[in-house]
Amino acid sequence: MEEIQKAFEQHMVQMEDLVQKFSTELRSGLQPAYENFMGFIHAIDWKEPFLMGLLVFHFLLLVTTIISRKNSNFQMCLFLLALGGVYLAEKLNKFLRENWRSFATQNYFDSHGIFLSTLWSGPLLVMAIIILVNTLFNLCYLIVKWKKAELRHKAKLYHNKHD
Known part of the structure; x- marks a missing residue:
């Protein structure tokens, strides 16, 4: 039973980290995505x-x-x-x-x-x-x-x- 509790707690910590990273990305707006997209576009010889x-x-x-x-x-x-x-x-x-x-x-x-x-x-x-x-x-x-x-x-x- 302790193993299940420990696994559950680890899972919750991972989920908390993911939610925190996702919310940080949302707060930063679309600028990083836009910069990555523009970098992709400029790296290609069209x-x-x-x-x-x-x-x-x-x-x-x-x-x-x-x-x-x-x-x-x-x-x-x-x-x-x-x-x-x-x-x-x-x-x-x-x-x-x-x-x-x-x-x-x-x-x-x-x-x-x-x-x-x-x-x-x-x-x-x-x-x-x-x-x-x-x-x-x-x-x-x-x-x-x-x-x-x-x-x-x-x-x-x-x-x-x-x-």
């Missing part, structure tokens, strides 16, 4: 051909997603491809970390995958969310359309019965 290609790829994917918003089957394929790209990001990061000299001037691909998560997985997840929201809107539209048709059918049956 004129690298592979980065320009990646940005163009994401832009074209966004345009394709918007243009195909009425085609549910195509959107589901895009959705699965986007999530597949996120799923394969770790393997892609490893491959790119080993071969960065063939396409980049510096190694952006750290062992934690921060760069690839930000510039590959992040936009793909945003695209997946856009597709998901669009699909939900389409489903709502179909439910309303179905319900209207059901009500028209019931009204027609009612009028035929009473005529």
Whole structure:
């Protein structure tokens, strides 16, 4: 019983430290996060051909997603491809970390995958969310359309019965 009490007390001390650190960060505002973000942005050479290609790829994917918003089957394929790209990001990061000299001037691909998560997985997840929201809107539209048709059918049956 003493071991459980001791473990509980240690856990409470850790939780207290975490809450204190979190509240300190909240009080300091968004300045440290902004500085880290700006440091990340400035550390990247945006004129690298592979980065320009990646940005163009994401832009074209966004345009394709918007243009195909009425085609549910195509959107589901895009959705699965986007999530597949996120799923394969770790393997892609490893491959790119080993071969960065063939396409980049510096190694952006750290062992934690921060760069690839930000510039590959992040936009793909945003695209997946856009597709998901669009699909939900389409489903709502179909439910309303179905319900209207059901009500028209019931009204027609009612009028035929009473005529």
